[in-house]
Amino acid sequence: MVRRSMNRNQLHDQNLKFVLQQIFNNHPTSRIEISHQLNLNKSTVSSLYNTLMAEGYLTELGLGEASTAGGRKPTLVEINNSYGYTLTFDLGYRHLHALATWLDGSVWKYDRIDTKGQSIHEMVDRINQYITDLQREDTSSNGLLGICFSIHGIVFNNQVKTSPFIDMDGVNLEQVFSTAYQVPVVLENEANLSAIYERDFNGARQLNSTVTVSIHRGIGAGIILHRDLFRGEHGDAGEIGQTIADIQMDAADSPHPVHAEDIGSEDAIIQRIEDLKGVDNLDRAAIVKLYRERDPETMMTLANFAAAIGGMLYNLMRSLDPDAFFLNSPLVEELPELLTQIRAIFANLAQVEMSIELTKNARLATVLGGCSLITHRVLGLDHFELNFERPDAE
Template sequence: MVQRSMNRNQLHDQNLRLVLQQIFNNHPTSRIEISHQLHLNKSTVSSLYNTLMAEGYLTELGLGEASTAGGRKPTLIEINRNYGYTLTFDLGYRHLHALVTGIDGHVRQYNRIKSQGKSIHEMVDQINQYIGQVQHDDTTSHGLLGICFSIHGIVNDNQVKTSPFIEMDGVDLEQVFGTAYQVPVILENEANLAAIYERDFNGARHLNSAVTISIHSGIGAGIILHRDLFRGEHGDAGEIGRSVASIQMDGAGNPHPVHAEDVSSEDAVIRQVEERKGLKELNRQAIVKLYQAGDPETTEILRSFTTAIAGLIYNTMRTLDPDAFYLNSPLVEELPALLASIKATYQQLAANDLSIAITPNARLATVLGGCSLITHRVLELDGYELNFTQPTEEQTEND
């Protein structure tokens, strides 16, 4: 590979991004600390700092403590949280999840809006109404800066290829919202966003590779390899829910595959319990109560569920060999005994102690991953590692 040196402008732009990254990841900080961390001379850092300050990205907090060697006290700085905000929407099967975050990555508002049974056109109207409300209450200097959409389906080149739970009906979300609000619009698969959440907010911060398996209405995997999201050539990487669990032959000798998510997704578990017990319109909370009450049919079905998930983890481990696995599953989060069963079965299959952990606060994983993705884009820091802070319960209690 041919190495090419950067010209002066390219070097300036790179250093500008490095300074912005340092301030984002180490707030509050100071120019002298940035100089030490980046090994840049003070005059260079001051020039870059002045550029970022003039553009409104930074705010000064006052004087910090002087060093042990004495000298002037440094001026502390951080990202200007009043510069603007981003929005992330998770187009879920039952709810539209909406997250407002400042450009500093801190959560400002979270809402869950009922959307089950609504068409994509009605959901677009809901989103526009929500944006209008946020804009009405906004007091930042630059307002809305970017939008991310979490899609329960396959996304490639910022377009929805397939969406099994929502009929897109030709709606181009990037075109619709990019035109309406004149901001960057990013579409990403929800399992991929859950993996980004683990990398930038949570347990995978210090890992080189990790796989997050999302278990909801379907099953998908978000794959982080060498710290980068792996999407595959056509956006299909991680569609492990569509892997073949078994093949049934009909009377004419034609094969009919049974996919993993047909038997081991959350919806599949609910459907099986309904069929076995002759019940209708059960939900996750009902399954949790039946299991906690010791219901034998539910216990048997969930035992099969944990065995199937352990098998999926084993097969994915053999293909990708990651450092760790994370399960983004509200059902497993509410029933920790299921995680123990999954771990035990996996260890019997693999004979190793690979880390398998639950994603905490699973309901927010995809929208927080979207926050990271759109914040990187707005700050023009794609490819730069940014560390985000977990939101407090107060910030996300509006549910």
Template sequence: MVQRSMNRNQLHDQNLKLVLQQIFNNHPTSRIEISHQLNLNKSTVSSLYNTLMADGYLSELGLGDASTAGGRKPTLVAINQSYGYTLTFDLGYRHLHALATNLNGHIWKYDRIDTKGQSIHDMIDQMTQYIAQLQTDDTTAHGLLGICFSIHGIVDQNRVQTSPFIDMDGIDLEEVFHNAYHVPVVLENEANLSAIYERDFNGARQLNSTVTISIHRGIGAGVILRRDLFRGEHGDAGEIGQTVLTVTTDTTGHVQPIRAEDIGSEDAIIRAVEAKKGQDNLDRTDIARLYQQHDPDLTLILQRATIAISSLIYNTMRTLDPDAFFLNSPLIEEVPDLLDQIRAGYQQLAHNDVTIDLTTNARLATVLGGCSVITHRALGLDGYELRFERPETPANA
């Protein structure tokens, strides 16, 4: 099929987005540098620059150094962080994570709010109160620009399809928050957001295809194929925790599948330890303590879990053939030896050197991935690659 050429307005809009992308990715920069990078003439770049400046997206920082050939010093420019802010909520089982970021992706405010045992209605009340406080403290020109929700479940067509840990009670988050604040609202699976975080904030931006495996109460994966997020036809891609590793049969001959997250998830590990020890209400810190004590029961449970995760990585490698794997797991952060065990288990199966690394800033990975998604939307740059600076971890993270 022959592709039709763009008309003048379409070309102008594309060039405007390319200039905005260049400024976001190369701050500070200058009009002459943008002209070189995009191979556009100086007058065209100046016109586009003036449009973005008039709209308030840019902030001039002063004069840079003149080129070696001499001439006038260029005016340096960056994204105007005082234009407005975006907000991401991660609806976790025990906590609500909230991250507010300026339009340039820099963190303004981060909070973790205890929500264990709360209904979705209670959580909406908490989020509404949080936004009200942000609006009181806000000094930007345009205020709230968009909201992203990180969902521990399946999302399709911007709707929560399944949410195993939180009863959504028929709530349409997009409708509720768009009607309240009149800004774009995006819902995305938390593992997908972790994968976007790796692509846009970390070294994975140099890789073509990656899989980020989130190991929390369950196990899910975010899949980046050729730089794009792969969600599947119904949002189910990446539900690898449901992968059947083996099956057993009960006394009636009924088949009982054993899934990867039945063995390898953080929740499964904690439940297995609780059952073995006859204790309740253990958490990640207790697991790390028992590991340091070389507890024999925990050693066997973790051995099974790392084998399950190694097998999952191997099966995914054979299916998708990515450049690298990243593990988003606060438990592995607490017990780094587990990463070495997973790598060793994979080597026994695959005999190749695929990269298996731990996600840095695991506690912020999903909300930072959400920052990328909603910043793209706020800037009108969906489908354009944006590079974000990796932030310092807030003290309260």
């Protein structure tokens, strides 16, 4: 690898990003602390600091405590929340989840909007109306800074490659919204965003590699390897719901593959229990109720589900060797005894200890992951680690 030296402007831009990263990750901090952390001289840090302050990214909080050696009290600084906000929309099958966050990742507004049965064109209209309403409330200096879309499907080169639950009908979300609002627009798979959330918001920063398994209508995995999101060469990495769990032969000796999500997704569970009980129109709440009533068909189906997920985690462990697993599953969240069963199945197969935890704050995990992704883009810090976890976070 040929290492090229940076010219003066490149070095300045890099150091500017390092200073911005330090301020983002350490609320609050000071110029002297930044100088110590980056091993840059005070005059260089002051110049970079003044540039960021002039551009409106920072706000000063007053004087902090002097060091034990004495001297002047440092001026404390943090990211300026009133600079502007970002938006993340999770395009779910039944609901549109909308999250507005300030520049430091703190939540301004969250809404869940019923969109069941609506076309992508109707959803786009609803998003535009939501943005218009939000702009009326906004008092920040720069307003909307960027938009992220969470997609329940495969995303490649910032375009929706497949969308099994919503017909995109040729709609190019990046083009539509970047043209309308003149801001960066980023698209990402929802399981990948859940994995980003674990890395940046939820205390997984000490973990080098993790896999977040998202279990909803389908099954997907967000893969963090060596602190970076792994998407694969064509955006298909993590599509574990399409892996083959079994192959059944019909009377003509033709193979019929059984995919993992044919067994382990919420839709598959509901369909199986409906078939066993001869009913229809069940939902997650009904499944939870039946399980708590110790309904035999439901308990058997969910035992098979736990076994399938435990086996899937074992296969992922063998292929990816992560530090830990996270499960983003509203069903398991409501029935935590399923997590115990999944852990037991995995331990029996793997014969090793590995952390398997539920995603905290699963309701917002995907959109908060989107907040991280679009905030990185807005700040020009795509390849820098940003810590959104705050000591006073709820």
